[in-house]
Amino acid sequence: MRSTPSTRRTAAKALLVAALTAGVCAAPQAMQAAHAAQPARAGQALAVRADNPYERGPAPTTASIEAVxxxxxxxxxxxxxxxxxxxxxxxxxxxxxxxxxxxxxxxxxxxxxxxxxxxxxxxxxxxxxxxxxxxxxxxxxxxxxxxxxxxxxxxxxxxxxxxxxxxxxxxxxxxxxxxxxxxxxxxxxxxxxxxxxxxxxxxxxxxxxxxxxxxxxxxxxxxxxxxxxxxxxxxxxxxxxxxxxxxxxxxxxxxxxxxxxxxxxxxxxxxxxxxxxxxxxxxxxxxxxxxxxxxxxxxxxxxxxxxxxx
Incomplete structure (x- = not known):
């Protein structure tokens, strides 16, 4: 099944809850996993572009395509x-x-x-x-x-x-x-x-x-x-x-x-x-x-x- 931001967040939350329920010191690791499971930040978007790997350059505007x-x-x-x-x-x-x-x-x-x-x-x-x-x-x-x-x-x-x-x-x-x-x-x-x-x-x-x-x-x-x-x-x-x-x-x-x-x-x-x-x-x-x-x-x-x- 394809991983989505929603499923990644759900999985991360499950890890955190499990650690807290167990009362062990794994909570910091679970929190790290939860953080890692979040969607890519804006600074990472350029490298990912999973939907279209051929996309090049910033988002276009009328001014940008009319520019010399x-x-x-x-x-x-x-x-x-x-x-x-x-x-x-x-x-x-x-x-x-x-x-x-x-x-x-x-x-x-x-x-x-x-x-x-x-x-x-x-x-x-x-x-x-x-x-x-x-x-x-x-x-x-x-x-x-x-x-x-x-x-x-x-x-x-x-x-x-x-x-x-x-x-x-x-x-x-x-x-x-x-x-x-x-x-x-x-x-x-x-x-x-x-x-x-x-x-x-x-x-x-x-x-x-x-x-x-x-x-x-x-x-x-x-x-x-x-x-x-x-x-x-x-x-x-x-x-x-x-x-x-x-x-x-x-x-x-x-x-x-x-x-x-x-x-x-x-x-x-x-x-x-x-x-x-x-x-x-x-x-x-x-x-x-x-x-x-x-x-x-x-x-x-x-x-x-x-x-x-x-």
Whole structure:
């Protein structure tokens, strides 16, 4: 039977009563047992976290997920294209301390003709919230979504198996993000690797419109005024094709163009952080920012999801 605070207190009291009834000098030992049986104090809570061992960082607030930097100090390291296969190298951003344990990891792919610098702002912003983040370059700037999906997978394999930060990562908690064709690649990677814990396509573009086999929790972020990957023919059909049995959400940025993800964007950051925390870290403290659906945010023109999340 699972021990609970209530049963521990009952057991402790029984020890104390038995000692007093017997009239022996064991009372001090019984009192020590009673003290030991009490629930962990606040200072011990961080070490225990029995309900969710993947929880990282303090309890979130709206201010904390909108902040330019989170609670973790970060560092970064460059990965040369000459030292890897299957993708074009990139930059790894990571929390400097592992005092709370290992972290989930996210690979991020740029869009058509772009390189990792187009999404560089996401690296330290997400890493400071408790993730290892790998912004990658692709093999060529014209690679299509299916190729970018395979490159995201290759980047995750490198990150967890060969990189200098591999010991900081829990290889069972991985996610993918990407912009434009990199967003399409994010969806393609989700089809190919259903073990992923989260996917966030940003103003995604892909000729494939059928993601009915997608089982990865997916947050699609579209731009209301996107003329390169119009939401009516890209982001929305992608969302609708993902089965209702899969955790999913569609967030449309009010008045935003296709290139909204290329500069620091608080709305993209706060909901990406919440999605990654909720599904990579299983941290239900972030559920409040996703369910019920956001209301009254002038930066969002439309929001749909599968709330409540299981």
């Amino acid at each position: 930097r989170g609670p973790f100090a970060t560092s970064q390291t460059t990965v040369s294209s000459l030292s890897v296969t299957g993708f074009g190298g990139g930059t790894i951003y990571y929390p400097t301390s592992t005092a709370e344990g290992t972290f989930g990891a996210v690979a991020v792919a740029p869009g058509y003709t772009a390189d990792q610098s187009s999404l560089a702002w996401l690296g330290p912003r997400l890493a400071s919230q408790g993730f290892v983040v790998f912004t990658i370059d692709t093999l060529t700037r014209s690679d299509q979504p299916d190729s970018r999906g395979r490159q995201l997978e290759a980047a995750l394999d490198y990150l967890t198996q060969r990189s200098s930060v591999r010991t900081r990562i829990d290889a069972s908690r991985l996610g993918v993000m990407g912009h434009s064709m990199g967003g399409g690649g994010t969806l393609e990677a989700s089809l190919d690797r259903p073990a992923l814990q989260a996917a966030i396509p940003l103003t995604p573009w892909d000729l494939n419109k059928n993601f009915s086999r997608d089982t990865v929790p997916t947050l699609i972020i579209g731009g209301q005024t996107d003329t390169i990957a119009p939401v009516a023919s890209h982001a929305q059909p992608f969302y609708e094709s993902i089965p209702a049995s899969t955790e999913k959400a569609y967030l449309e940025l009010a008045g935003a163009s296709h290139f909204a993800p290329n500069t620091a964007n608080t709305t993209i950051a706060k909901y990406s952080i919440s999605w990654l925390k909720r599904f990579i870290d299983n941290d239900t403290r972030y559920e409040q920012f996703l369910c019920p659906a956001p209301q009254g945010d002038r930066n969002i023109s439309e929001y749909r999801d599968t709330c409540p999340h299981t």
